[in-house]
Amino acid sequence: MCVQCGACVPVCPSRAIRMRETPSGLLVASINEEKCDGCGLCRAICPGAGISLQGLHGVDPFKGNVLQAYVGHAGNEAIRASGQSGGIVGALLLYLLESGRIDAALVVAMPKDGSLRPRPVLARTRAEILASQGSKYCPVAPCALLEDVREEERIAMVGIPCQMHGIHNLSRQGSPLADRIEYRIGLFCDRTLFFSCMEMMARQARLRMDDIAGLEFRSKRRHGWPGEVCFTLVSGEKRFFPASLRTNLKDFFTPPRCRLCFDKLNVFSDLAVGDAWGISPSARGDSVILARSEKGVLLLQEAAAHGVLRLEKIGMDRVFQGQNIERKRLDFSSFMELAGREGRPLPRYEGLAPGFLKTVEKSLAARNRRRLNYDLAMARSISREEALALARAWRRKQRRNALGAFLFRRTREVIRALFYPVK
Ligand SMILES: Cc1cc2nc3c(=O)[nH]c(=O)nc-3n(C[C@H](O)[C@H](O)[C@H](O)COP(=O)(O)OP(=O)(O)OC[C@H]3O[C@@H](n4cnc5c(N)ncnc54)[C@H](O)[C@@H]3O)c2cc1C
Structure with missing residues (x-):
C-alpha cells in the first residue's frame, strides 16, 4: 500500500525507516525491526493506508476545491522552454525564493551519474531550481527530505498528489514538519512508473544502460511540447x-x-499545475493551473503583476475535460471495487461519498481485473529480469488480443456489407 512518498521517514523517532528499491523498481518504506519501538507514528501518517477527505467539505474529490482556473506560462521564455509544460512551477519557485518568501524549495532533480534515480533536493539557489525543471515519471520520495529543513526555514514543496497526501496527513497529525511548508505546489498526476520502465525504454532504444548518463522523459529541445524521450x-x-x-x-x-x-x-495543494491538454497546443508549452486556496490565488496574481507569469483565466470545466476526469472516476471506481471484491487491502478514503463513484460495465471490470492482477505480479517480481520478462510477455499478449479484436471487427464489417448491404 506504500505510495512511495517517504513521509514516514522523518516522523520515525527511532530513525528506523528508509526507502528501499524493490527488484521490480518501486520504492517502499522499509523498517529496521531492531530499531523500531512500535510507536505507530509512521502508520498514523501513512497516506498509503488512507487519508481523510473531510476537509473538502463535500466537494467532488476528483475535482477538488477550485477558486480560479488559468492557462499560461512563465514570463521568461528560457524558463518556459526548460519547463515541462509552461515553466509555471520553475518560475513561481524562483519568484518565491528571490522575493524572500521562502528559504528553499523542495524539488526533484535527475542526477547526471547514469543512475536514473531522481533525488529530492532542497533547492536554495536559482541554479538548483532551474536544474530541477521537468517531470520525472518514476518513484521518488521527497517527503523523506523534510527532516533536513531547519526549524526556522520556510519552504515551498512541489509534489504529485500522493506526496501531498503525505503532507496532508502530517499536517492533520500536527507534525511540525508540515508547518515549515509555506506553499504546496501540486502537479497533476495520472500515475508514476516502475523504475524498470526506464530499462525497458533503453532496451527498445537499443541503448546499453552502461552508456547512459541521463534521461529526460519529455524533452522540448527539438520539437517543443509535449516533448520526446531524450537519453544523454x-x-x-x-x-x-x-x-x-x-x-x-x-x-x-x-x-x-x-x-x-x-x-x-x-x-490538497495551494496550486495544482498540469499540461494544457485539450486547451493549448502551443509548441512552446503552456500549463493549466487550478488555484485551490486564497494564498494560491494571491501568489498567482502577484506573480502575473510582476511579469513572472503570463496567465489567462479559463473555465475550470475545460481543465476537467482536458484531463479526462470522468475516465479517472470510472477507472478508480472499477479498481477499488475489484480490489475490494478480491479481498485485497484498500486505502481508507474517509469521507469519500459513494455518489462520486461510477457504476462499471462488465467488460471494463474484466479488463481492469486482468490489469490489476498483472500490476500486482509485476510488483511482486523477485528480480529485475523477471519483471522485464513479465512486461514483455504481457505486451505480446495485449498485441495479439488487439490484432484478434481488429480482425474480428473487420470480418464482421465485411460479412455485414456482403449480406446486409445498405440500400
Ligand atoms: C509522475 C507525474 C505524472 C504527471 N501526470 C500528469 C498528467 O496526467 N496530466 C498532466 O496534465 N500533468 C501531469 N504531470 C505534470 C506535468 O508533467 C508538469 O509537471 C506540470 O505541467 C508542471 O509543468 P511546469 O512546466 O510548470 O513545471 P517545471 O517548471 O518543469 O517544474 C517541474 C517541477 O516538478 C518537480 N517534479 C518533477 N518530477 C517530480 C516527481 N516525480 N515528484 C515530485 N516533483 C517532481 C520538479 O522538481 C520541478 O520543480 C505529471 C507530473 C509527474 C511528475
Missing part, C-alpha cells in the same frame, strides 16, 4: 526518441497502488 549518453551525445517509447509502455509499468488513487488533480 556518457559521451555527451543526446539521442531523441518519439514520445511513444514511453507512452506505449505506461500500462505495463503502472504500480498497483496508483490504480487505487482518486486524486489526479492534486486536491
Whole structure:
C-alpha cells in the first residue's frame, strides 16, 4: 500500500525507516525491526493506508476545491522552454525564493551519474531550481527530505498528489514538519512508473544502460511540447526518441497502488499545475493551473503583476475535460471495487461519498481485473529480469488480443456489407 512518498521517514523517532528499491523498481518504506519501538507514528501518517477527505467539505474529490482556473506560462521564455509544460512551477519557485518568501524549495532533480534515480533536493539557489525543471515519471520520495529543513526555514514543496497526501496527513497529525511548508505546489498526476520502465525504454532504444548518463522523459529541445524521450549518453551525445517509447509502455509499468488513487488533480495543494491538454497546443508549452486556496490565488496574481507569469483565466470545466476526469472516476471506481471484491487491502478514503463513484460495465471490470492482477505480479517480481520478462510477455499478449479484436471487427464489417448491404 506504500505510495512511495517517504513521509514516514522523518516522523520515525527511532530513525528506523528508509526507502528501499524493490527488484521490480518501486520504492517502499522499509523498517529496521531492531530499531523500531512500535510507536505507530509512521502508520498514523501513512497516506498509503488512507487519508481523510473531510476537509473538502463535500466537494467532488476528483475535482477538488477550485477558486480560479488559468492557462499560461512563465514570463521568461528560457524558463518556459526548460519547463515541462509552461515553466509555471520553475518560475513561481524562483519568484518565491528571490522575493524572500521562502528559504528553499523542495524539488526533484535527475542526477547526471547514469543512475536514473531522481533525488529530492532542497533547492536554495536559482541554479538548483532551474536544474530541477521537468517531470520525472518514476518513484521518488521527497517527503523523506523534510527532516533536513531547519526549524526556522520556510519552504515551498512541489509534489504529485500522493506526496501531498503525505503532507496532508502530517499536517492533520500536527507534525511540525508540515508547518515549515509555506506553499504546496501540486502537479497533476495520472500515475508514476516502475523504475524498470526506464530499462525497458533503453532496451527498445537499443541503448546499453552502461552508456547512459541521463534521461529526460519529455524533452522540448527539438520539437517543443509535449516533448520526446531524450537519453544523454556518457559521451555527451543526446539521442531523441518519439514520445511513444514511453507512452506505449505506461500500462505495463503502472504500480498497483496508483490504480487505487482518486486524486489526479492534486486536491490538497495551494496550486495544482498540469499540461494544457485539450486547451493549448502551443509548441512552446503552456500549463493549466487550478488555484485551490486564497494564498494560491494571491501568489498567482502577484506573480502575473510582476511579469513572472503570463496567465489567462479559463473555465475550470475545460481543465476537467482536458484531463479526462470522468475516465479517472470510472477507472478508480472499477479498481477499488475489484480490489475490494478480491479481498485485497484498500486505502481508507474517509469521507469519500459513494455518489462520486461510477457504476462499471462488465467488460471494463474484466479488463481492469486482468490489469490489476498483472500490476500486482509485476510488483511482486523477485528480480529485475523477471519483471522485464513479465512486461514483455504481457505486451505480446495485449498485441495479439488487439490484432484478434481488429480482425474480428473487420470480418464482421465485411460479412455485414456482403449480406446486409445498405440500400
Ligand atoms: C509522475 C507525474 C505524472 C504527471 N501526470 C500528469 C498528467 O496526467 N496530466 C498532466 O496534465 N500533468 C501531469 N504531470 C505534470 C506535468 O508533467 C508538469 O509537471 C506540470 O505541467 C508542471 O509543468 P511546469 O512546466 O510548470 O513545471 P517545471 O517548471 O518543469 O517544474 C517541474 C517541477 O516538478 C518537480 N517534479 C518533477 N518530477 C517530480 C516527481 N516525480 N515528484 C515530485 N516533483 C517532481 C520538479 O522538481 C520541478 O520543480 C505529471 C507530473 C509527474 C511528475
